[in-house]
Amino acid sequence: MTGGGYICSDITMLRHIVMFSCKDIESRDDIRNGLSILTQIPHAQKLEVAFNEKVDQLGNDIEVIVYGEFADVEALRAYKAHPLYQESIDRVRPIRDMRVAADYTVESAATTAL
Known part of the structure; x- marks a missing residue:
């Protein structure tokens, strides 16, 4: 058990999404730039770092998003x-x-609908 949840090492295709807010909006670019370092790590099948476009009317506290796809938990x-x-x-x-x-x-x- 890790971080309050169960981690099973035999699962496949894991999606990892991390959202960040800024202490100060002026640091938004610095946060994205610092997170962009992650794209150089070879273990992700896909890794994107982007600003929140804030298209949705709710939940606009988030400024930067990291989206990653991994082959499994070990990756x-x-x-x-x-x-x-x-x-x-x-x-x-x-x-x-x-x-x-x-x-x-x-x-x-x-x-699909359950």
Whole structure:
């Protein structure tokens, strides 16, 4: 058990989404730039760092989003163990406010009405 949830190492295709708010809106570019370091880590099948476009009328506290796709939990663990991951944390943590992360497997996602 990790972080209050169960982690099973035999799952496949994990999506990892992390959302950040800024302590100060002027730091928004610096947060994105610091997170963009993560794109250099080889363990993700896909990794994107973007500003929140704020198209939805609610939930506009989020400024920057990281979206990643990983082959499995082990790939996500290897990504988080990479030295560039810590470098990104060191750059972003002092200037970000909230960090919210969510992970799910493609196999567990509802793709039609239940």
